[in-house]
Amino acid sequence: MKQRTLKLIGAGGAVSLLALSAAHADDPVSLTIVSWGGAYTQSQIRAYHEPWMELNPHVTIINDDGSANALAGLRAQAQAGNVTWDLVDMLPSDAQLACDEGIIMPIDHDAVLAAAPDGTPPTEDFLPGSLGECFIPQIVYSTVLAFRPDAFPDDNQPTSIADLFDVENFPGRRALQDRPGTNLEWALYADGVDPDDIYDVLSTPEGVDRAFAKLDTIKDHIVFWTEGAQAPQLLADGEVVMATGYNGRMFDAIEVEGMAADIIWDGQVVEWDGWVVPADGPNIDAVMEYLYFATDTQRLADQASFISYGPARASSAELVGEHADLGIDMNEHMPTAPENYFAPIVLDNDFWVDYGDELRERFANWMLQ
């Protein structure tokens, strides 16, 4: 243990806080880590948890699949004064809300995270805009459009988000998520708005009207999905000819399960996902040690061997290799790969925290009409 602590200091110039906390850290400790479950948690277990537990036999990691309702769970635990979660995987917009409420810890990224192998401090190594006041990003994921090639003639396959809104040339039902995020962005993008201007347009009442008007054009052809697993399922069942979904789920369905579908990277909506540390958690010192390890350059690159989400550190990109089980090169499946990242829309979390309530109501109303 002491040896490892020394290594940490040597490697990252870490703060003395870690060394202090490690002094009596050999007592058995179990960390409850909350994540999304399924293939995603599996990738974290294999890339982070197992190596860490091997290095630290006294640490046991308990996985909790509570991320879908993490915000509610964090708030309930904080209000009850009984915080049982040590580390939570959540979306940055939720993290911002939790941070505003003071129920998760602010993070001084340069002080508590490892630098890149070449010494670049974390605040410069993590992708621009990904760090939050209380948020440590792990991955970049994106919401993409996937389609069944067999539903369209060979010489007329969909290639863009505009085709999602073109029911004349590409007939058939489409599966969209039952929330305004992503859908409104795509409606504007398909209507000719430049990806960089989307949120400026969406901040105006006219822009919102324009997005809903565009959605109106395909409304009769939409099936809505709620849970991430539903989208590939609807495609596989032939219920729809196109579906929006998370790129990791689509990768899994296509490459692992063998579903006949193709991904359209045009207009992919890019978002981060990462860790937050509940305030007053039971084992904050042990968690910070774990985080230092689990968010370093190598670990983030390792995770990409188990799931097709891009590492949130620039320095991890060159270390991404093959899929651990399938042996296929993962680089081309990363949302951040240059050939996929040609027209990304970066999800603006501040926008959604500010305007989300109003737009969700309007979207719910629109779905019910």
Add this chain to the structure above:
Amino acid sequence: MAQADAGVAPLSMGRPRKEKLVTADGMPLKRALQRAERRRKLAAFLLVAPLLAFLLTVFIFPIGQMMWRSVDNPQVVNALPRTLEALRGWDGQELPEEPVFAALHADFMADADRPRREQAIGPLGIRLNYEVSAARGAISRTARNVASFEAPYREAFLDEHRLWGDPNLWRIIQREGRPLTMSYYVAALDREFDEDGRIVQRDENRRIYVNLFGRTLALSVGITLLCFLLGFPIAYWMSVLPMRYANLLMICVLLPFWTSLLVRTTAWIVLLQQQGVINTLLVQLGIIADENRLSMIYNMTGTIIAMTHILLPFMVLPLYSVMRTIPPSYMRAAKSLGATPFTAFRRVYFPQTLPGIGAGAVLVFIISIGYYITPALVGGQSGRMISNEIARHMQQSLNWGLAAALGTMLLVGVLILYWAYNRLVGADSLKFN
């Protein structure tokens, strides 16, 4: 305990004599009896105490807490005490003057000095964002930069974010600067406050809840009706079959009851979807064309079918238990007196099943009005119910005040319906078993 009271009543009434009765050891009989009674009551109370405590902690208390949350409004009061003081007497028309902004600055500065967990500005932003979009952004941005503000503060705040120059935000701060609010109920009724503080309907494209309440009610009535139409013949058949076969049939009715809800719901997805069993069968039989496959799931039809199936046993069981007790001789007697089979059924048999129908209908209706998982899985959009919206506010938007207001309205609605039922039919006639 009611029984204990009833037991002692005749004794105390039948005691007109003057001389006191005493027990063998000289104690007045009355007191001895009282003591024995008290012991019995205590024993009875101790027996129900665990259940009572259980109900109090997991049922009554959370419901009370929910109702409290729907009006609880501490955020503005906690965060902006000085501003509220300075706002007193503001007429709500023009933008407030410098003293109010100076007080606002003081409130922001005071908040930054508090320990993090006690800071009130973050929750304030979230709270105000429920009333006006972008308020959270305005407040968190201001909080980051407020330390560098210099007098005159009014300009400094207006430069920081446009919302500070919006009298509407100030009206909201003034209105919500009280420990209790009705704004969650106003929102739950698709209404909002206008500039003069009157409650008006929301923009048409933001109204959802009233519509959803109506749909939930309609769906629940429809499902109850369907359960009755499907359950009545089965219950009747079971009640007239010999016990051996009736039990077999009973198992068939109960079997789905013992299967996981999720499994049953998923089974319906397999059956009903467009590429599912039923559609494929119909296409292969040539009844419908391949491109006209029926949409039976991810819409209202899906919700109705799956929920009717799930709730059917709740209708069949009370019906069956009532029908079992109706002697077949009544029908024979009616027929022997000249009634046609239909008249005999209508005037003799059917009225006797009413307690069972009432119990089944109340059960199915009340369960379905709060149903949540099945509509979420198979309801698509048109098959969603109010409970789905409550769950969303509980788990995702985290607007617990609004969730509590919607939940309280649902609860009160059910209680009113039950009260009306009681007035019309009488709850005593319910027969659950």
